[in-house]
Amino acid sequence: MIRSSASLRRRLTVVLIGGAAVLALVLYLGVRLYATRIAQQGQDSILRASVTTILDTAVMRDGTLEIDFPYAALAMLTTASDDRVFYAILQDGALVSGYDGLPQRDIAGADAASWSAAYQGAELRLTTAARRLYAADSETGITVTVAQTQDALSVTLSQISRNVALFGAGFFLLATALSFWATASTIGPLKRLTQSVTRRGPQDLSPVTKPVPAEMVPLVASLNSLMGRLDQSLTRSEDFIAEAAHRVRTPLATVRSHAETTLQRVDKEENRTALRAMIRAIDESSRAAGQLLDHAMTTFRADHLDRQEVNLTELVADLVNRLEPVAEMKDIALILHAETRVDVSADPILLQNAIRNLIDNALKYSPAESDIEVTVARADCAFVSICDAGPGFPTDHMAGLVDRFARGANAKGITGSGLGLTIAQDVAEAHNGALKLSNREGGGACVIFSL
Amino acid sequence: MRYLLALVFSVWAALGAAQDWEARALFGDPDAPKVLRVISSTDIDLFAAIADSFIARADGVTIDYYVAGTADLDRILRKSPEKFDVAISSAMDLQFKLANDGYARVLEGFDYPDWAEWRRSVFAFTSEPAAIVVNRAAFAGAGAPQSRQQLIRALRSTPELFRGKVGTYDVRQSALGYLFATQDARTSETFWRLAEVMGNLDARLYCCSSDMIEDVAAGRLLVAYNVLGSYAEARQDLSDQIQIILPSDFQTIMMRTALVSAAGPNPDLARDFMEHLLAPHDFPQIDASALPLLDLSKPALEQSTIQLEPALLTYLDRLKAQRFLQEWADAIIQ
Numbered sequence: 009m010i011r012s013s014a015s016l017r018r019r020l021t022v023v024l025i026g027g028a029a030v031l032a033l034v035l036y037l038g039v040r041l042y043a044t045r046i047a048q049q050g051q052d053s054i055l056r057a058s059v060t061t062i063l064d065t066a067v068m069r070d071g072t073l074e075i076d077f078p079y080a081a082l083a084m085l086t087t088a089s090d091d092r093v094f095y096a097i098l099q100d101g102a103l104v105s106g107y108d109g110l111p112q113r114d115i116a117g118a119d120a121a122s123w124s125a126a127y128q129g130a131e132l133r134l135t136t137a138a139r140r141l142y143a144a145d146s147e148t149g150i151t152v153t154v155a156q157t158q159d160a161l162s163v164t165l166s167q168i169s170r171n172v173a174l175f176g177a178g179f180f181l182l183a184t185a186l187s188f189w190a191t192a193s194t195i196g197p198l199k200r201l202t203q204s205v206t207r208r209g210p211q212d213l214s215p216v217t218k219p220v221p222a223e224m225v226p227l228v229a230s231l232n233s234l235m236g237r238l239d240q241s242l243t244r245s246e247d248f249i250a251e252a253a254h255r256v257r258t259p260l261a262t263v264r265s266h267a268e269t270t271l272q273r274v275d276k277e278e279n280r281t282a283l284r285a286m287i288r289a290i291d292e293s294s295r296a297a298g299q300l301l302d303h304a305m306t307t308f309r310a311d312h313l314d315r316q317e318v319n320l321t322e323l324v325a326d327l328v329n330r331l332e333p334v335a336e337m338k339d340i341a342l343i344l345h346a347e348t349r350v351d352v353s354a355d356p357i358l359l360q361n362a363i364r365n366l367i368d369n370a371l372k373y374s375p376a377e378s379d380i381e382v383t384v385a386r387a388d389c390a391f392v393s394i395c396d397a398g399p400g401f402p403t404d405h406m407a408g409l410v411d412r413f414a415r416g417a418n419a420k421g422i423t424g425s426g427l428g429l430t431i432a433q434d435v436a437e438a439h440n441g442a443l444k445l446s447n448r449e450g451g452g453a454c455v456i457f458s459l
Numbered sequence: 460m461r462y463l464l465a466l467v468f469s470v471w472a473a474l475g476a477a478q479d480w481e482a483r484a485l486f487g488d489p490d491a492p493k494v495l496r497v498i499s500s501t502d503i504d505l506f507a508a509i510a511d512s513f514i515a516r517a518d519g520v521t522i523d524y525y526v527a528g529t530a531d532l533d534r535i536l537r538k539s540p541e542k543f544d545v546a547i548s549s550a551m552d553l554q555f556k557l558a559n560d561g562y563a564r565v566l567e568g569f570d571y572p573d574w575a576e577w578r579r580s581v582f583a584f585t586s587e588p589a590a591i592v593v594n595r596a597a598f599a600g601a602g603a604p605q606s607r608q609q610l611i612r613a614l615r616s617t618p619e620l621f622r623g624k625v626g627t628y629d630v631r632q633s634a635l636g637y638l639f640a641t642q643d644a645r646t647s648e649t650f651w652r653l654a655e656v657m658g659n660l661d662a663r664l665y666c667c668s669s670d671m672i673e674d675v676a677a678g679r680l681l682v683a684y685n686v687l688g689s690y691a692e693a694r695q696d697l698s699d700q701i702q703i704i705l706p707s708d709f710q711t712i713m714m715r716t717a718l719v720s721a722a723g724p725n726p727d728l729a730r731d732f733m734e735h736l737l738a739p740h741d742f743p744q745i746d747a748s749a750l751p752l753l754d755l756s757k758p759a760l761e762q763s764t765i766q767l768e769p770a771l772l773t774y775l776d777r778l779k780a781q782r783f784l785q786e787w788a789d790a791i792i793q
Contacts, residue, residue: 075778079645083770090578092559093769097778105777128561 017195024187032180036172043168047161048133052122055135058084058154059120062097066150068143073099073150087160092130098151110153112136130157197221201228213239250304253297260294299427302361306431310438313355320350320359320459321384324392327364328382331371339377342367346384352459354439362435365428366394366455373398373453389441391458400447409445432457479527479535486510486522493517495728498525499547500532500635501715502669505693505750506547513735520728528666529553529634536562540722544729547717549687550634552771554581554716559772563718566730571737574759575714577767582737583714585750586764589639590688591704592672597681598702606708607649610682614656620681621660626671627684629664630787635713636665639685641774641783642711642765649708654790657684662791676700685711689751712764714753 061081067074075097085093096106111125113136120137134155141148197220204218215232264287271283328344335342352359370380378397385391401409410433432455433443441459448454484503487510499506503526510522525543527535529550536546540562548554555577557563563580575583591610593603597620604610614621628636643650663680665671668690671683676697691703717736719729754762765771773779 073778074782075776076782077773077776077779079770079773081770082773083768086768086770088573092561092578093772094559095772097776105779130561 016198017191020191020194021187024190025184028180028183028187031183032176035179036176039172039175040165040169043172044165047164047168051133051156051158051161052135054084055122055133055154055156056120056137058082058095059135059137059152062095062152062154063137063139063150066097066139066141066152068141068146068148071143071146073104073141073148075105075150085154085156087156089159089163091157091159094127094132094155096153098153100149101151106153110134110155112151112153115151124158125155127155132156133158133161197224205231213242246304246307249300253300253304257294257297257301260290260297264290264294296427299365299431302365302431303427303434306358306361306434306438309355309358310434313438314357315353316356318352318354318356318359320352320390320392321346321348323356323359324363324382324384327360327367331364331367335371335380338371338374340371340374341379342382343379344382344384346382347386350384350386350390352390354459355435358435358438362432362457363392363394365431366392366457369428369455370394370396370398370453389458391456393454393456395448395452395454397448397452400451400453401445403447406445410443429455479531480525481528481531482526484524484526486524487514487520489521491519491521493520493725493728494523495520495545495725495732496523496525496543496723497545497547497732498527498532498536498543499545500527500529500549501547501750502526502690505690509736509750513732516735517728517731522732528632530632533557533634536720540720541724543720544723544725545717545719545732547715548634549587549713549715550638551583551714551716551765551767552638552775553634554718555767555769555771556775557581558718559769562721564721564723564726564729566719566733569733569737572755572759574762574766575753575755581716581718581767582733583716583764583767584736584753585689585715586753586762587687587689587713587715587751588705589643589685589711589713590691591706592675592683592686592691593702593704594675594678594681595700595702596678603702603704605704606706607647607653608708610684610706611649611653611656614660614682618660623661623663624679624681625657625660625684626663626665626674626680626682627657627791628668628671629666631784632664632666635668635687636685637774637780638713638765639711640787643685644783646709646711651786651790653684654787658791658793661793664791672697672701687713692751710763712762714764714767715750716767 058081061084062075062077065075065077082093082095085091094107094110096108096110096112097104098112107127109127111127111132111134113121113123113134115121115136115138120135122133122135124131124133126132132155134153136151136153138149138151141150200218201216201220201224204216213235215235216228220228267283267287267290271280271287274280274283325344325346328342332342367380367382374380374396375398380394380396383393383395410429429443429445436443436457436459439459441457444456444458446454446456480498482503486507503524506524510524514520514522529548530553532546532548533550533553533556536543536557537560546554546557558578558580563578565579566582567579569576569579569582571579571582591604595603598604598613601613604613614625628639630637630640640650663674665674665683668687671680671686672691672694674680675683676694677700688703688705691701694701717733719726719733723729774783
């Protein structure tokens, strides 16, 4: 079981959406701040124009201050929200005209100043500028302050805020959609790799050659190298088994012939029994070695199938002929039902291996003086069926019988390695065929090997 | 009389009583549970139609109506804003300043054209031009002047005829007169030339339009300049003696405005009254004796009225007013 940490897709989506949300918020706050500043600057510049207009008309005439400011000086302060307007004109710090008590600020040398303050229960934006007037023998300082409420400004700002909020939300939604798309397209190659690895056959350990994104190259490279090493070690162990089986078989044959010779010469019953047991054990070992060899060969050839045009009838008839002596020894009749020609495109050596193992199995499990029926025919596809009168397959785990070294529960006392059905199954699969196990009515097992 | 009771207190005022108003009237049942206090510069006769129609609609309401001159009205309301619910005045600049200074209540939810209100506090409801009112008999031969230039020519051609018989507002007393004069001066230099001509003819100065109209009708004046056209129109009884001329060169049109006192005792009743006042089709309009109501259907650009805008504060500025009054006095008092 592989433990999964947080899903890549989820992590990517969360990071992208979270990022989009943060960006949208930053956008909203940034634009709002900027808009506020711009709007404030706009109001300040109008206030300043008004102040300048009033200040410009200030003159000293015969020692008295005259300010004949034009209608436009205050008309320019008209806003859509009808903001309240206040002003004050001061001469040397004393109110000459306008609103008494309007907040003042010392602008000391500066051209003009704008600030916010409260007056008469309203929040105001004020702008002040000053000017010095020179008469013949005197000098006086004039300060003009013009103030305005900020209703129109806040209406503008709330409009801007709403629009920016809408824009930010749209941006966020778009970014979210994009992040889903980006996640899907990033995860895509990973998914395709998974699928291509999952779809492979059990024997396929060839490297992945399809192009993958650069970020995945190291992963795929190590995967390929892992599979290469696995393949190598599998091959080595198969080779080893084949070599071992081969090496064991020859000495076993020598031992068997010696044991047979000895059996002829020994008279004492207990010695003869021991020798017979010995011969049976040797038979079992050499049979197992043979099957291991067959299996190794099957595994090897299944990867590099050598297909030829084969007459299945001929191949099976040949096998039946060769096994006839073994059958006779047990008083078993091998009965062949075959169409004259059943042509298939297959690897003849593998076919021989498979069918020999199947007939071998049947011979092993058949009681004496029974029949084994071998049928070669073509229905939907070419097939060979081998049916015996033995105990049949144990019904409870028939599918498991094709596993390597698996043997039926009723196989006690019968020599066998458990590789026969595996070999037949591997061969059938290598040819895109199938191996079907069943029990006959009235006893006996049936194996259908189809191509 | 369409109103039930009219008490004229002018005698009281003259006797030195505490009251500042010129006249006072009660509309409706004097024992009614609710009393709406209105201070206004509008003559009682002209307000009657509005008052009567409101009382007919609203049950158990009395309107306590105080008449004061525009400048007095401003002063009274600033001094005791808690005594009045509604202020109606022809002095747009003073009304504007009252609202700007926070004396007017903001009335939300009014569907009213932007150009006819300011800050949902000051609402205009009439459109009244300044007119030249002349004595019909005096101009019977030559025909009455149709513009200021023609008036100047007429006055100059026969000064002996007009000497002492030209009248206009004393802008030092009447805030409406001051508004008309300043707006005239703002529009055209002709105003100053006319003022100078009138000054040369020993112009007589008046506090109110109604006095000027009476004097023209009686022949004591031959020409009255900047008279409220609406007041003159209302005097149907004098139509044989007076002729009302709306100058063809340019017109100065005032809008009578109403505001609800922020500190007033009956804000809800005041709002009801404003709703009635500003839904103009409820009371008879075509009646010449009523106030000429604002045509709200016309777009803002076609309304050549004085605008309700912060610039109205300009001529209320102490230095500006000082200077303007000085120039005016130099021209007209010689």
